[in-house]
Amino acid sequence: MRRWGGVSGRRPALAGALCAVLFAVGAAGCGIPENSEVRVVGSGPAAEAGASSFRREEPPTRTASGTDPRLFVDNFLAAAAGEPERAHARVRLFIAPENQSRLHEKPGNEIAINVVRVTKRPVITEDRNGLFSVRLPVQQVGQLRANGVLGPPVATEPEYGFSLRNGGGEGAEGGGLYVTDPPNVLLLSTDALQRYYQTRNVYFWNSNQTRLVADQRYLPLAVPSERLVSEVVKWLIGGPSEWLSQGVSRLPERTNLINNAIETDERWEVALDLPGDDKRKLEKVATQLAWSLPELNDGLQLTTRNQSRVRIDDLKKHRLANPLYPLTEGPQPFTVYDGAIHPLSFPGQVSGAVPVGSAANRGVVSATVRRADEQLLAAVVATVPGGRQRLKVGAGADPVPALHDGAKTFGAIGRPVWLRSLESGQPYGLVVADGQLHRFDDRARLVPVPPLGITGKVTAVAASLDGHRIALIVGGTLYLAALNLDGGMVSLGPAREVRTSLTDLSAVDWAAENALVVAAGTADRSAVYEVSIDGTLQTELVPDVGARVTHLAAYPTNLVYALPSALIMYEANGVAYRYPSTDKIRGDQVLEVTPPPAGGRPGSPTAPFFLF
Template identity: 35%
Template sequence: MRLLLIRRRRPAAVLLAAALSGALVLSGCGIPDNTEVTKVGRGPSPGFASGDDGAPPRHERDATTDTADFVRYYLEAAGGDPDTALERVQKFLSPSAAATFKAPSEIKVVHLADTPLVNPGSDKVTLKVQTLGVLGHNGVLGPAPDTGIQTYELTVAAITGKDGLFVTKAPPVLLLSDEALTTFFERRTIYFWNHEFTELVPDVRYLPADMPSEQEPQQIIKWLIEGPSSWLKPAVEALPEGTVLLGNVPAVADDKLQINLSAQALEPPDDPKALDRLRRQLQWSLKPNLSRVLELKIGNEEQNDYDSNDYLTSNPTYRLADPPERFLIYNGQIRRMSRTPGATDPVPVIRPEANRNVKAAALAHSPGDRRYAALVAAEGNRQVLRVGDAAMGDQTDLRRVALPGGSTGQPVWAITSDDPQTGAIGLITVAGRLYSFSVDGSPVRAVTWPGPSGWISAVAVAPDGRRIAIVVGGRLYLTAMTADGDGPHLSSPWPVQVPALRSVSAVDWGTETSVLVAGTRADRDRVAIIDTALDGTDSTEPQPDIGTETVTYLAAYPVSPVTGKPSPDVVQYMANGAAFDVLSGPVRIGIGDLADPVTNPPTGMVPTAPFFLR
């Protein structure tokens, strides 16, 4: 079976692709031996109807008499305004089929796992799909139960006295291909504050691409008022109860976007800090729609105008240094890499005498000037964790933390706060289970995994410190983390389907809305690194084939959303005990990449476990 990967594209490219796109995928299976099979392939597009306001071209039912194109257009029909999705789909149905067609209002987004098959002499078309999620009216692509590969049958035929083809029998569901999702919707990010009000946390939504631009701010604010996605809700603050939008959001005039919210939007009332948080949340959520000035009016209070970019610092992904400080482990020591920032500086936090017997490490910084270190170190036949924090430029003694027995994964810092009450919390896997640790050196705590049982092989934390990507039993999940006196807690996980991969072994965040995953390909027994949207709907293949060795560890350095870059510039991984850079092709990291030259290197000693200061 060969799977089609839909590449992440800029909006202009999306419009062109809709007019020029072809067949759905390339392979076949599932037809009896005595039946001739015709594979549905790409054909020339016979035309389309254009929308207004830059809307993507939309194919009508009678635009083709080719079954292949017709099926593709049918799988596009639900894309766009969800309120009229059913009506658009019914236009592809025969009058009798349309009259009896009943389907849930949610749209099921699917990836074609095999080529749609047509039997010559038969009107039936068989679709084998993998469900990626369910798109609701609130723009959230929610998780769908993992039902594996599902089969749907369409009956496609001509009707006497009418032009073109019709679906005369359809499954009772609104189907939308993942390719059509990226064409007829724009992926947008709205933001909610974490519980400490220190950083904004992203929440992905899908905005119909045919929505007039002047209506977009109103829809975004409606989504903010409705609250965060269910899986993210435990980790963030919703807008205060009773918040409403007063009137409509007018079109931008005099380079000013005007928003008027009810007095309940501020909690506590008349709090300047609450007002400042609200306007930063709005500015980030409305960033693609912002003009020079945001005019914000709360209830009957005087309006406030904001025309600076100081709100950008509220997003931790924006604050990441570019390029990153890069480190690795060599001969039991944390070493800096050459040709990177700070290459000649001391290793942060750690005194030289403590930098020994290191197996893996994590370095992080707070929004202020503190730095955090976590080292997995060998002590005889056991491994221990050593943790510490210090002001920027300082070093300190590390605190020893005992670890349970078993193989240990890469430590990662999650919450790093300048507030002593919040402190810093990290995560680490030991023997396939997840544990948390604190910078104060207190004992590690087992973190309950609320999803399906399985060996936890990788955990990666987004720059916001609340969203977690985790690999359990070879499957990828998203979850949100909260912390209280009893330690961290994880929300109900969201399973992420990665159609290109049969199984996943490693993960890290590439942008605030995408991750890089490594694993075994679905179409052959080879290993690949895939860059995918958080919901699995839009992917590229930075490394489609890196051999057969399992990737045991993946480290990416996320890029800021203001750069416009769709993927990270720096990606590293470990396989078969060796470290690699993902550039135009995998490049093995050697001792020549160390900032400090090595004389008389020990035989067989190689750099391992590359990581970043994050």
């Protein structure tokens, strides 16, 4: 019986399985790194249930590089990959016996691996005695823990130095190279992380148990497939990543897995010690597992110590009946043209009617409109006399007939975003106004929401499909934060920096559950990238926009309403573009436009967005 259909999470890519090649960009100092693991890609199919690249792979051994010092360094930076309890033993094999005591071993549940991005080609020099000296410039990206969480970095070193000696010729006892003065920490390159681990999601309920929120983990490809279910259950029991804990709820305290999950001919069986023995809680856990194990399409049975039981005979049907997101229709593209919202016409995409009434569709600078049950939520940034801007917000049938004016005007307001909470009676959104983050409601009431733990000018905000994770650009740097929407309030958890090699970021949106699309660079040179939410992977989508990107909108790829390729639109220097074609959005692609008077010049499409 085939059980593992699968969703590949190994490389989070906007268009799913893309053809990628390494690309070194020579534009230092303008937001595009001189030497980083940027990949150039084209469009391709989106990842969806039923396709998997999950495989077993161990990192190379010490002798696999022979006497090639550069290959040896690459392999040394991969040695810690794999099952965490063996990480020290694998790395110790690369170290000369007389120096192995320098690597301090910790208990299995305390093992932490320092994930680093190699920022420049390692400098390797050889002396007259045949010894090699290595200088390894790095960026500290994060600390990978035994539970698969990549947390913030603890180490601060911008460079590591060590030496290599030859243990003998090829085929000799102890032959090959050894590290003689190793770093006293476990190191893992971002390239090795992508090669020897699978990126996975585990899902936690929000505080009112109405929405599942993705939490990214790394599973070593060396872990046997029959242990996967048990590993995922243990992750759920262990709780969410620290940065996400503000926006989600944990399983009841003292929940434990009784033995390992068992595979029978018909289903996987999981036995839990669940305090309270509440069947409703057990049903909630079953739905968490159904989405956290998308490979599983047959059955699942959960039992407790007191014999409460939840049985799902068809997990695929269960996921369809309990979707992650309330998406029932595809995205519709819109733009601002001559101060009004207009639909766009692209081949293969559905166009919709103007989503706001004519009285409200004037003086528009930017807008966001989303579906919410049987109505639309609209947020519009409009000009007011004196060159200032005001946020206008409304809710209602399609089109939204009227908008409420905000009480305050600002010098500049960014693109507003709606939070996709299931609490339809409490719609909230976020917007950046004059460098500060604000919460707004459907009456255009604005309340400042300062990001916790960081200071600086906020320039952009974007919200994930689950409505409980946001991305921020503050002072040109990318951050993540979790949101809690309890009790009619919006509270923000501590912000976590996403360590990329990009600088001077200007725009951001969500590209997938665990990926962002960002713009980086100056007015002279700007580019659009896909970036994983932990910064480990950077994929260059548009290598040279030619001007600073000031506006960016994406339809995130997802497992509920999947599309064959990424949908991205952006604006630079007053000109709107769309990806993957990278073509300018032309005036003749704008619908419902009244022709300009004789001698008049048509406007240019700006501030594009998707309605979904």
